[in-house]
Amino acid sequence: MSSKVLTRRQALWAESLSEFHFSITYLPRRLATLPDSLSRRDDVYPESGEDFISNKPINFQQLIKQDEAQPSKYFAVKVDSF
Template identity: 75%
Template sequence: MFLKVLTHRQARWAEFHFSITYRPGRLATLPDSLSCQDNVYPERGEDFIRKNTMNFQQLIKKDEAQPSRYFSVKVDSFSNVIESIQRTLWQDSQYRSILQELGKGKSVQDYSLDSSSQLLLLKDQVVVPNDPTIQLSILQKRHDSPLAGHPGQEKTLKLVKQDFHWSGMTQFIKDYVSSCQ
């Protein structure tokens, strides 16, 4: 038995209780999306791919040779958020004293200052100042974007906690996701 990582949509469906049963075509009363074959009509471009397999394989190899392009897309999507954090972090009274202590070379438990980006880190998470605009921007990128797929509260919290930390984050995310339609 293999464990499979669920997509955001599958994780969302996991909240519901349903069963899928096989019904032969002759017993089905009306065709629906689950009982119809999805490959009856070829997709646009499939014919080209079948006829030009070498070209298609070369395109795949070309894209595989440049993985940094995909990484830069991810970084660029948060670049304006990172810049906002860098601008406003020193203005936040909650973190100003920690930044001053770290600037003097003293150690503060679990906090560190990233020398290249000048971001305050709590363990390995970027500390976000108490600015609802920045927090909302992060949350929109991790919950509302098509890549995120509108996950539930726990999954969204987990996605945001991978990289960011701010005071009251759990309640902020729960309020936001519960208001999401």
């Protein structure tokens, strides 16, 4: 049996994950009952258009309130006339 040489990234992941006790088992797609984030495919979902926008509710969130969008409220603006 030969030992594998790990890259730095693999060694960091191996060290970080060694603190946890878990097992990874392969399950064919036809036997899987519910999809999870690891088994979903991104190429199935649309990447543009109306369907893409409606699939992502975060696209409809207002991140900055109207009151906060006024730069003069936060910065002193001085206009020089040339």
